[in-house]
Amino acid sequence: MPRTIISTADAPNSPMYSQAVRAGSQVFVSGTVGIDPSTGALAGESIGDQTKPALTNCRTILEAAGASLDDVTEVGILLTDPNDFTGLNEEYARWFPTDPPTRYVAKLGVDLPGLLVSIRMTAYVG
Template sequence: MKEIVFTERAPRPVGPYSQAVKAGSFLFIAGQIPINPETGALVEGDIKAQTRQALENVKAIVEAAGGSLNDVVKVTVYLRDMGDFGAMNEVYSEYFNSSKPARAAVEVSNLPKGVAIEVEAIAYIPGE
């Protein structure tokens, strides 16, 4: 069974996709960029501020699906500049300190709306 997940606590999709799709116990979270869901505006600031907002968006979506960040099993981080890796990792470790998912970090030439980071995730949320 496939279910579309949506929450007002994360930004509305900026294109023809869902915030997340739950398929069985797996939750596939679309790439989240640093958009403040309350204002719809991009978060201004350095990579730490942008990372924090992107991860808050991921957190809101996984919680809307009935899970927590502890249920995240895989994360992909897209960075416009791999030089930001250390600062991103600092903030990332605040969100994933006890339960560390598998992760890839990739430098890309550009990201939507010119942001410095995009984060996508997969969670495993067992049913009742």
């Protein structure tokens, strides 16, 4: 099955990984953080400040792949501080208010200054 690299200038990127890869009917979005792509800076210092733009960046990448949040089947979330779980859920519930995809939340294993959350997604676009 061929794979297609998905890239958009409207979301953070890195030469170390693809923003997303589409393989057949699946789109795999890399771990995406709450960076403002126009400035390259983290969007804020609170979990809410960073969760909303991380989800916005994921949505932007999905759209570049021809998918939407309605197509998401799995979300993986890494938190720097597990105590941010409640704040994460407050913002997350606004994005998936009904029939949410499967999800896991774990502790982020690397220490990146100021980074509070990283979100990855898998979507089915068959």
